[in-house]
Amino acid sequence: MSRIVVLDYGSGNLRSAERALRRVGADVTVTADADAAMEADGLVVPGVGAFAACMSGLASVDGPRIIERRLAGGRPVLGICVGMQVLFDLGVEWGERTVGCGQWPGTVERLKADVLPHMGWNTVAAPSGTTLFHGLDPDTRFYFVHTFGVRRWELDPAEHLRPPLVTWANHGEDFVAAVENGALAATQFHPEKSGDAGATVLQNWLRDIVG
Amino acid sequence: MSVAVRVIPCLDVDAGRVVKGVNFADLRDAGDPVEMARIYDAEGADELTFLDVTASSGERATMLDVVRRTAEQVFIPLTVGGGIRSTDDIDTLLRGGADKVSINTAAIARPELLHEASRRFGSQCIVLSVDARTVPADGRPTPSGWEVTTHGGRRGTGIDAVEWAARGQELGVGEILLNSMDADGTRAGFDLAMITAVRRAVDVPVIASGGAGAVEHFTPAVRAGADAVLAATVFHFGHFRISDVKASLRAAEVEVR
Numbered sequence: 001m002s003r004i005v006v007l008d009y010g011s012g013n014l015r016s017a018e019r020a021l022r023r024v025g026a027d028v029t030v031t032a033d034a035d036a037a038m039e040a041d042g043l044v045v046p047g048v049g050a051f052a053a054c055m056s057g058l059a060s061v062d063g064p065r066i067i068e069r070r071l072a073g074g075r076p077v078l079g080i081c082v083g084m085q086v087l088f089d090l091g092v093e094w095g096e097r098t099v100g101c102g103q104w105p106g107t108v109e110r111l112k113a114d115v116l117p118h119m120g121w122n123t124v125a126a127p128s129g130t131t132l133f134h135g136l137d138p139d140t141r142f143y144f145v146h147t148f149g150v151r152r153w154e155l156d157p158a159e160h161l162r163p164p165l166v167t168w169a170n171h172g173e174d175f176v177a178a179v180e181n182g183a184l185a186a187t188q189f190h191p192e193k194s195g196d197a198g199a200t201v202l203q204n205w206l207r208d209i210v211g
Numbered sequence: 212m213s214v215a216v217r218v219i220p221c222l223d224v225d226a227g228r229v230v231k232g233v234n235f236a237d238l239r240d241a242g243d244p245v246e247m248a249r250i251y252d253a254e255g256a257d258e259l260t261f262l263d264v265t266a267s268s269g270e271r272a273t274m275l276d277v278v279r280r281t282a283e284q285v286f287i288p289l290t291v292g293g294g295i296r297s298t299d300d301i302d303t304l305l306r307g308g309a310d311k312v313s314i315n316t317a318a319i320a321r322p323e324l325l326h327e328a329s330r331r332f333g334s335q336c337i338v339l340s341v342d343a344r345t346v347p348a349d350g351r352p353t354p355s356g357w358e359v360t361t362h363g364g365r366r367g368t369g370i371d372a373v374e375w376a377a378r379g380q381e382l383g384v385g386e387i388l389l390n391s392m393d394a395d396g397t398r399a400g401f402d403l404a405m406i407t408a409v410r411r412a413v414d415v416p417v418i419a420s421g422g423a424g425a426v427e428h429f430t431p432a433v434r435a436g437a438d439a440v441l442a443a444t445v446f447h448f449g450h451f452r453i454s455d456v457k458a459s460l461r462a463a464e465v466e467v468r
Contacts, residue, residue, distance in 0.1 A: 015308045019283050049333025115438060117335050117385050119416050121257055121468040123212040141215060141468045143288060145310075145335045145385075171214055193310065195252070195286050 002210045005040035006030045007066075009057040012046025012083065013192070020192035024203040032061040042210035043070055047082030051091030051108060051148065052098040054082045064101045071103070076183045076210045081146060084179070084186035093148055103184055104164070105154040106176075110147060113172025117147045124177040124189075126167040131208045132180055132187070132201050133167065140197045142177075142189035149175035149188060185209060215468045217257035217439035218429075218456050219290075219418065220446045222247055225264050227273035229447075245280045251446070252285045254453040257468055259285065260313070260441060263293030275307045282308025292340055292388075298328050305332060313338035313388050316361050319368055322382060329383030337386075338418075339379035343372035343405060344392040355408055364392030372405070377412045387413055388441065391421035398424025398445070401432040410436025426451050426459040433465050 004026040006017045014030050021028045021044065029036060037043055045063065047054040058064060067077050067087075079087050091098045091108040100108070111118060121141035126133035133140075153176060157163035164181035168174050169188070178187045185205060191198035223230040228242045240246050248259050259281070263274045271294065278291055291304050292313030301312050318325050318339060329337045342364055343357045350358065353371035360367055376387045389409050391402030401422045410417055419437035423429065429440050445451060457467045 013305065013308065013310055015279075015282055015306070016286070016310070019308075020286055023286070048335060050330075053333075115414055115416055117415065118214060119335070119386065120214045120217050120438070122214045139212070144214070145288075147334070147385075170212070190288075193286060193288050198286060 001025065001027045002041040002206050003027045003029070004042045004044060004206075004210070005037045006044045006046060007037055007058075007061065007063060008032045009054075009061045009063055011054050011057050012048050012080070014046060016190075016192045017044055017046050017080065020199065021202055021206075024199050024206060026206055034062050034066055037066045038069065042076045042078065042206065043067070045077060045079045045083035045086075047080065047084075047086060049082060051082060051085055051093050051100070052096055055086050055091070055098050055100060058086060058101075067101055067103070071183055074183045076185070076205075078205055079184075079186035080192070081188060081190055084188050085148065085150070087184070087186055088150060091148070104179065104181070106150050106152065108148050108150055111149050111151065111172055111175055117145055118149075118171040119145045121194075122169050122171065122189075124167050124169045126178070127165045130165055130167065130180060132178055132185060132204050134204050134208070136197060136200055142187075142191070142194040142197055142201075144169070144171070144189045146188060151175050183209070213466055214438075215257065215466045216433050216437070216460060217418075218255070218453050218460075218467065219258045219260055219439055219441040220251045220256050220453060221260040221262055221420070221441050221443040222447070223262050223264050223443065224274060224277060225266075226270045227277055230264060244277050245284060248281045248285045248289075251453065252287055255457060255468065256287065256453050257439070258288040258290060260290045260292065263291065265294065275303060278304060278307040278309050290338060292338070298324070298331055301328055301332060301337075305336060311336045311338050311386070313340040315340040315342065318379070319359060319361060319370065322378065325379055325382035325384050329385070334383050334385035334415075337384045338388050339376065339384040339386070340388040340390065341372055341376055341379070341409075342390045342392050357405060357408075360392055364395065373408050373412045376409045380413045380415050384415065386416045386418065388418045388420060394422025395420075396444075397422055400424065400428040401435070401437070401440070403431055403435040406432055406435040406437050424450075426455045429456050429460055430463040430465060433460065
């Protein structure tokens with residue numbers, strides 16, 4: 001059974017993430033302990049609310065360094081919602097600029113849409129070769145709740161032997177809904193709140209990425 | 212494809228039990244909110260709302276237990292409203308497994324609560340619940356003609372309902388739950404004029420509530436600008452099911468899950 005740590009840095013619906021992972025067969029611990037987070041088979045970084053608050057919470061438990069060191073050793077990390085956003089270079093919310101973990105180039109900024117937050121069930125366009133969305137129909141919907149997002153994918157695919165797989169969704173405009181990049185994966189939506197569809201995504205992550 | 216219109220059943224919960232539970236054929240205990248939540252989830256509910264109508268504060272802890280048990284079994288978003296007075300109350304519910312809280316009376320008494328709560332927990336989990344009615348003949352007129360009420364619509368506040376929704380957005384709430392007290396209980400359809408007016412005044416999602424009596428009532432509410440539709444009685448008493456509402460919306464080419 002895969003040992004998963006949900007990183008507790010004071011943000012996110014930790015209980016839901018814990019229950020949803022347990023439902024698909026993981027051995028889950030919710031903790032801020034750095035050793036446990038480092039040693040787990042898979043690390044989940046949740047996050048809701050403001051980018052700046054999440055980044056400062058994450059820093060207070062040494063999160064960026066834990067993520068960096070895990071990835072250096074090829075150990076899987078899954079970011080969810082703002083836990084995905086903080087993996088990018090920069091967050092800009094209400095004029096406030098916050099430096100992120102810098103795992104991917106790009107900026108998290110306000111979406112251009114008539115109604116925000118983008119709240120509810122939406123479809124995604126996953127690329128061929130996707131692991132996370134394997135076995136799911138293209139019209140499957142996932143639960144999103146966010147105002148900010150990554151509107152441009154800035155990584156040059158030519159520079160990578162295996163370029164990351166980017167999944168898009170649309171609310172007013174296109175934005176990044178998920179990224180699969182070797183050991184590092186992330187979703188803007190909440191798989192833990194997306195019913196059976198979300199459970200499939202978590203199961204795919206557990207089985208084929210965490211292994 | 213775009214974000215689907217959400218269909219949200221609401222359960223009134225008193226001291227941990229569903230008010231006036233009605234036993235459907237496939238239900239063991241209609242009084243158990245967790246069991247009801249599971250049924251609604253299986254029927255395709257896009258979110259769930261629990262409204263805590265517990266009168267005595269001594270039994271508030273019961274609601275937390277209900278939230279915990281629901282979050283263990285149901286993997287769709289859960290909103291909890293009723294009796295929330297402080298950011299500590301919100302913290303307790305969110306930690307228990309609620310995804311959002313809806314605030315009503317406490318925000319009227321102290322609007323800053325909305326600002327404090329949305330800063331601390333994020334806008335996405337703070338819902339402003341607006342119980343609105345037409346200003347009665349002997350009441351103080353408001354610009355829109357609707358006023359905010361408390362105590363289940365019995366007490367007017369003289370606050371303009373449309374302006375209050377806009378103020379909620381300014382204070383940081385992520386969503387407006389608009390409950391028409393004029394339409395509530397009539398089963399004659401949603402208050403379309405009120406939905407339209409609030410939709411024009413805010414750009415956060417609007418959940419329309421009050422008046423649903425037939426599956427045909429839901430599409431007009433969406434056309435008037437609702438991002439989500441909420442109903443209690445019609446689902447609760449099995450007049451029709453969530454899947455019927457979705458079929459009706461789908462037939463009208465409204466996107467649903």
